Amino acid sequence: MEEGRFQNGGGLGVKVMTDEQMEMLRKQISVYATICEQLVEMHKVVSAQQDFAGMGLGNPYCDPLLSSAVHKIGSRQRWTPKPAQLQILEQIFEQCNATPGRQKIKDITRELAQHGQISETNVYNWFQNRRARSKRKQSAVVPNNGESEMETDIESLKEKKTRAEDSQPDENTTPMADHMYFNSPDIGFDQLMGKIESPGPGSCIPYWQMEQYDLFG
Amino acid sequence: MEEGRFQNGGGLGVKVMTDEQMEMLRKQISVYATICEQLVEMHKVVSAQQDFAGMGLGNPYCDPLLSSAVHKIGSRQRWTPKPAQLQILEQIFEQCNATPGRQKIKDITRELAQHGQISETNVYNWFQNRRARSKRKQSAVVPNNGESEMETDIESLKEKKTRAEDSQPDENTTPMADHMYFNSPDIGFDQLMGKIESPGPGSCIPYWQMEQYDLFG
DNA sequence: GTGCTATGAATGAATG
DNA sequence: CATTCATTCATAGCAC
Structure with a gap:
């Protein structure tokens, strides 16, 4: 790398x-x-x-x-904004309801740093999340009144499945390997098991292999 | 961490x-x-x-x-790389730190397809993202000092240790235990892992064995 | 201590 | 490519 x-x-x-x-x-x-x-x-x-x-x-x-x-x-600990920092962030968010540019992020970070440890990424994430959630909440509040509205909110994104051919939700969607994050590192586990698991007759499917068969059925 | x-x-x-x-x-x-x-x-x-x-x-x-x-x-609609696929992708990425050409993408896709459903677009996106994020991280790490700090001395690194971490909640809790940084080859991870892992020879190397880092330099 | 909720972070995909 | 979006994961914090 x-x-x-x-x-x-x-x-x-x-x-x-x-x-x-x-x-x-x-x-x-x-x-x-x-x-x-x-x-x-x-x-x-x-x-x-x-x-x-x-x-x-x-x-x-x-x-x-x-x-x-x-x-x-x-384990990793995650950053937790301090009250002072949060206040500033909220304040900024109110002003520009959009994610600040790179430079802006830098500035904000520098300012917040005076109130505690923080990184640009923290700030970036904060805005991303703030925005996304703010948006979501908003659209969630209007689900029944304008349910037929195609362009407003949620549905527009739900129908984004434009490239259906690309992401097949089928087999490849192995739930076990969900995310490259290893809180549940299924990877290696089956291999590990392969070593100790040698019953021979395939009479029973060990749970660690289950997922392959019971995905959608 | x-x-x-x-x-x-x-x-x-x-x-x-x-x-x-x-x-x-x-x-x-x-x-x-x-x-x-x-x-x-x-x-x-x-x-x-x-x-x-x-x-x-x-x-x-x-x-x-x-x-x-x-x-x-x-309930998954987006592609999620499987460990095996990820491992391969990372490996390739390591080699050519650039986005592969169209043909290359095809090849990669074909190979990865052996480990699960996948499309060229998935591969393409993966590389795009991988690169973008890798880059971002890098530039963030070396903001103004274009020169690699690592070039300097260990001494200087020691000094920086104080500020080496960034998003810790802050000063308080376990100031040091949280930062158990590792780097030494003293403990061969692969060997260690190999003990419990030992998959078939030709099978895939678990991601945790990816020796992409030159720790033993 | 069990579960829930809010939220920081990770990441595939879309857009410019 | 650079940014941004949408979705999901994982955990801190709190209620019970």
């Missing part, structure tokens, strides 16, 4: 990494965490069914320390 | 961490890996027993956690 270069003065006491690398790491850990969770859940279920077995195994997966530690690493 | 994604209002896009922090991280991951291993083993045993015991259990696994990730079955 981009600048992946850093030169930690060779074994100094510090390492450096880019945002992307950081993000990558976070995801990796997140995946790991989730996989563990899923494994644990799965094991619980399976174990429950075997009243006779596995009791001598102890509980290797109940490590509070571990989970707390990982949570810290694997 | 989140801060990482963007231009931290003027900060540079890198994070730093001490060896100590690194070590801690590594340990945490190590523990996780071990736990995963144990869980896998355990599951193997349990599963095997189940086989003998008469496995017509149907779908014993109904992990609520998992299903939550699988929700919204029939």
Whole structure:
């Protein structure tokens, strides 16, 4: 990717990494965490069914320390505007009901920075969301009166399905891989499972494969 | 951690961490890996027993956690890249940091189609977005100082550490624990992952193994 | 502690 | 390409 270069003065006491690398790491850990969770859940279920077995195994997966530690690493906190910042933002939003330009964003960011940590992206997102939600709310309030109105609000966007040929909502729409975000990293999990799951006879479809069959049926 | 994604209002896009922090991280991951291993083993045993015991259990696994990730079955209209597809896309993007030509798009599409429904437009859009966002992030990280800060010394990086993060709520809570930045090769992620992953050889490499970063430089 | 709501963030797609 | 839109995900905060 981009600048992946850093030169930690060779074994100094510090390492450096880019945002992307950081993000990558976070995801990796997140995946790991989730996989563990899923494994644990799965094991619980399976174990429950075997009243006779596995009791001598102890509980290797109940490590509070571990989970707390990982949570810290694997979770991201999101920016929360401070009252002062919010007030300013709202004020600006009132004036120009549109997303400010890049420069404007910079300015706003700089100003808000005086009240607490904030980034341009935060500001950008804020306006994007603010606008989108403001709009949505508005159109939601007028659903029954002008339901036949084609150009007003919601419907106009709903009918945007112009390129039907492009996005087939069918098979590819694997719900499990929903979003590249790994709070539920299904990826890798099935593969992982593939390793431990070797019952042989395809008598039952393991839940981690279910989705492929039960998508629309 | 989140801060990482963007231009931290003027900060540079890198994070730093001490060896100590690194070590801690590594340990945490190590523990996780071990736990995963144990869980896998355990599951193997349990599963095997189940086989003998008469496995017509149907779908014993109904992990609520998992299903939550699988929700919204029939309600997606836009294409969502699957992990496998994403992995490939990222890989390609890494190579040619530019939008592929028409023919290239076709090829890519064909390849990705093996992993799920997809159209050329999807691919095209993906590259457009990927590039635009990558760019934006980059420029945001290096706003006025066209020169890469990384070129400088570790020393300077250390200094910047104070302001290295951007969207933390702020000064308060866990000032440091939240910033466990990783960069070291000391812990081979791929190897670690390989332990629990081990998919078929030719199969796809899970996204978390994408070694797109030259961490070990 | 369970669930709900508001909202920050991520991202596919559309528009200029 | 650069911006913007629409939609969705995930979580902080709060009610119960």
